[in-house]
Amino acid sequence: MVLALVGGALLAALITTAYTAVGTIPGLPDPPALVRFGLPAARVVLDLAALATVGMSLLPKLIGFDRPKQTEPIMALARRATVITALLWMLAALVSLVLQAAELSPERSATLELLVDYVANVPAGPGLLASAGAGLACAVLGLLAIRFGESVPAELRTIVALLGLLPIPLTGHATDWRYHDFSMISMELHVIGAAMWTGGLAAVALFVAPRRGLLVEALPRFSKLATTAFIVVGASGLFNGLMTLAITPNVGLLGLFTTGYGQIIVAKVICLVALGAVASQMRFRLLPRIARHQRTALLGWAAAEVAVMGVAYGLGVVLSRAPVVI
Numbered sequence: 001m002v003l004a005l006v007g008g009a010l011l012a013a014l015i016t017t018a019y020t021a022v023g024t025i026p027g028l029p030d031p032p033a034l035v036r037f038g039l040p041a042a043r044v045v046l047d048l049a050a051l052a053t054v055g056m057s058l059l060p061k062l063i064g065f066d067r068p069k070q071t072e073p074i075m076a077l078a079r080r081a082t083v084i085t086a087l088l089w090m091l092a093a094l095v096s097l098v099l100q101a102a103e104l105s106p107e108r109s110a111t112l113e114l115l116v117d118y119v120a121n122v123p124a125g126p127g128l129l130a131s132a133g134a135g136l137a138c139a140v141l142g143l144l145a146i147r148f149g150e151s152v153p154a155e156l157r158t159i160v161a162l163l164g165l166l167p168i169p170l171t172g173h174a175t176d177w178r179y180h181d182f183s184m185i186s187m188e189l190h191v192i193g194a195a196m197w198t199g200g201l202a203a204v205a206l207f208v209a210p211r212r213g214l215l216v217e218a219l220p221r222f223s224k225l226a227t228t229a230f231i232v233v234g235a236s237g238l239f240n241g242l243m244t245l246a247i248t249p250n251v252g253l254l255g256l257f258t259t260g261y262g263q264i265i266v267a268k269v270i271c272l273v274a275l276g277a278v279a280s281q282m283r284f285r286l287l288p289r290i291a292r293h294q295r296t297a298l299l300g301w302a303a304a305e306v307a308v309m310g311v312a313y314g315l316g317v318v319l320s321r322a323p324v325v326i
Contacts, residue, residue, distance in 0.1 A: 004307035005202060009048060012314025013040040016267075020260040020322055031106045039099040043317045046092035046131065046168075048310075052085040053138050054161045055199025056207075060154040062200065062218045062225075063208060070214060074207050075150070082157070083142035089164075090135030097128040127171035134164020165191050169320065183240060190236035194316075197229035198309045205302040212290070215298075219290055223283050230279060234272050241265040241319075264319045271312040278305040 017040045030036075056078040063071050101118035102110050119125035138161050145152040169187045200222050208218045245255040245262055256262035278301060286296045 004303045005310040008307045008310025009044045009314040012311040013044045013317045016318040031103045035102050042096045049085045049089035051195040051199040054195045055203035056082045057157040057161050059203045062221050079145045086135050086138035090132045093128050093132035123171040127167040130167035186236040186239050193229040193232035268315050274308050
């Protein structure tokens with residue numbers, strides 16, 4: 001399950017980076033291969049660690065609190081895992097900061113002065129620092145939850161994790177079109193919906209799937225969440241991608257097929273269609289069988305869905321950094 005998600009994301013990010021040649025800045029020396037390929041890899045780790053933190057923070061709301069003898073061991077394990085993923089999130093954000101600064105100034109050494117200049121002058125710098133801070137905050141909340149249990153509410157941990165997702169996309173592509181605010185809101189919804197969907201599925205599959213009694217309660221709750229997330233992610237992703245192409249001079253909607261940026265959007269749409277097919281199989285065929293406590297191939301289908309989600313995340317990492325005309 002974890003290998004499917006991480007492997008799919010890393011392969012998609014690295015292959016797409018090579019295909020689009022993202023990272024080459026006109027007028028400046030090309031960044032070394034370590035920066036060119038290390039940056040999307042670090043961003044993939046950041047995104048996946050963040051969504052894992054979201055999913056495990058959300059887990060108590062999916063499995064409920066009615067049967068503490070059964071749920072508490074699962075939640076205790078998830079709390080410990082959340083601390084690890086949150087710290088990995090923080091570390092990946094800091095590594096991404098160093099690599100992005102090195103990408104922008106390949107002729108300079110990676111020193112503290114370079115990082116300070118980057119943070120002071122490039123909007124992405126404060127965004128990555130805020131993301132690292134969110135990872136640290138989630139780790140602290142996770143440690144408190146290990147000590148005090150659900151006295152540290154799952155809602156608080158989930159909200160902090162979700163808010164921590166926002167600084168990076170909000171410092172991505174800047175535009176001056178009059179509906180820029182709508183685009184930002186759409187991007188926020190896209191990121192939050194994707195994290196809750198992917199993180200929630202991974203958490204349910206890893207922690208709950210082996211326990212059928214809890215799965216009967218958790219999966220219907222997650223299915224409702226996933227259906228909403230599917231609609232939000234699809235609509236917001238298409239809106240942002242198509243509008244970016246439409247407002248770019250000399251590109252337009254034909255850029256969907258004539259530019260590398262547009263082709264990444266097409267690839268993400270294909271992923272969304274595949275996810276819809278797999279999710280429909282789980283909702284309409286597997287869910288009724290699980291409700292009757294019958295054996296199903298849930299883990300296999302969940303692994304397939306998570307793998308496609310990983311590919312979509314990898315493509316998204318490259319898309320978030322790519323110039324429109326590539």
